[in-house]
Amino acid sequence: MMKLTLAIQKSGRLHEDSMRLLKECGIDMSNGVNKLKADASNFPLELYFLRDDDIPQYVEDNVADIGFVGENVVREKKKEVISCEPLGFGKCRLSIAVKKGDAYNGVEDLKGKKIATSYPVILGDFLQEQGVQAEIHPISGSVEIAPGIGLADAICDLVSSGSTLFMNGLREATPILQSQAVLIKNTQLPPEKEAILEKLLFRIRSVKKARNHKYILLNAPNEKLSSIISLLPGMKSPTVLPLAEPGWSSVHSVLNENDFWNIIEQLRDAGAQGILVVPIEKMIL
Ligand code: ATP
Numbered sequence: 001m002m003k004l005t006l007a008i009q010k011s012g013r014l015h016e017d018s019m020r021l022l023k024e025c026g027i028d029m030s031n032g033v034n035k036l037k038a039d040a041s042n043f044p045l046e047l048y049f050l051r052d053d054d055i056p057q058y059v060e061d062n063v064a065d066i067g068f069v070g071e072n073v074v075r076e077k078k079k080e081v082i083s084c085e086p087l088g089f090g091k092c093r094l095s096i097a098v099k100k101g102d103a104y105n106g107v108e109d110l111k112g113k114k115i116a117t118s119y120p121v122i123l124g125d126f127l128q129e130q131g132v133q134a135e136i137h138p139i140s141g142s143v144e145i146a147p148g149i150g151l152a153d154a155i156c157d158l159v160s161s162g163s164t165l166f167m168n169g170l171r172e173a174t175p176i177l178q179s180q181a182v183l184i185k186n187t188q189l190p191p192e193k194e195a196i197l198e199k200l201l202f203r204i205r206s207v208k209k210a211r212n213h214k215y216i217l218l219n220a221p222n223e224k225l226s227s228i229i230s231l232l233p234g235m236k237s238p239t240v241l242p243l244a245e246p247g248w249s250s251v252h253s254v255l256n257e258n259d260f261w262n263i264i265e266q267l268r269d270a271g272a273q274g275i276l277v278v279p280i281e282k283m284i285l
Pocket residue numbers: 009010011012013014050051052053069070071072073090091092158159160161179180181
């Protein structure tokens with residue numbers, strides 16, 4: 001039977017989340033696991049474990065059909081692959097950082113400066129767009145120490161919390177790219193493989209949706225029901241069930257994580273009691 005091959009990071013920041021996403025999609029990867037490969041026992045999928053930097057190339061060359069990799073790497077490598085779906089993990093940004101004490105009023109201040117980075121392509125495109133001439137100094141790792149040892153005036157590197165920058169006497173100056181892990185695919189997948197990918201994407205989307213939503217149950221006196229229901233979005237409309245105690249009902253609904261706390265407070269003020277919030281495993285719409 002035909003299988004889809006998926007390249008993921010062998011070890012590093014994206015590995016665990018990639019494996020967890022597959023697991024949440026109900027795909028069991030415990031078959032024939034070794035350093036290079038693993039086989040799904042219940043889905044036509046084979047995994048390759050690779051360095052993240054190599055994944056776009058392998059997908060372009062059809063060594064793997066699809067890959068999970070950071071958007072930052074996809075943009076830097078400029079390979080011919082199609083980005084199909086953001087995956088919701090590996091979130092970070094690529095930013096220009098300068099020495100803490102240096103004055104910086106905007107990108108034009110980088111004119112004539114030397115900037116160290118592992119992302120010369122993305123940085124080069126950005127500077128060109130901004131019309132700023134600066135010297136790009138490509139280095140492959142430990143970019144954040146470059147200004148301290150006199151190798152560069154500024155850097156362009158991935159940031160999540162900013163604590164690494166701080167420890168190296170730097171401050172974030174201008175973010176140039178927001179990134180997260182994405183699913184990429186080869187541009188010429190045969191229809192059989194496209195069909196498997198469609199199934200995988202359907203599962204991934206259901207898992208992503210569920211992660212952003214919570215199931216909520218609450219009790220309310222009947223006279224307050226209509227004002228409580230008006231606060232709830234629900235997938236269609238909330239479910240309302242009578243409680244054993246006369247004059248009371250139980251209300252069930254689904255809330256989006258974004259407006260979650262806001263709505264909970266309003267529900268309490270409107271007279272809701274015994275509010276329970278439960279995670280949702282999958283959400284099929
Ligand atoms: P490999 O050995 O596979 O080349 P690596 O050292 O290049 O690994 P990691 O540091 O594991 O890569 O990061 C992999 C990806 O994780 C990055 O390309 C980026 O998309 C994402 N990421 C998320 N947060 C951060 C962060 N704070 N710093 C660096 N990368 C991050």
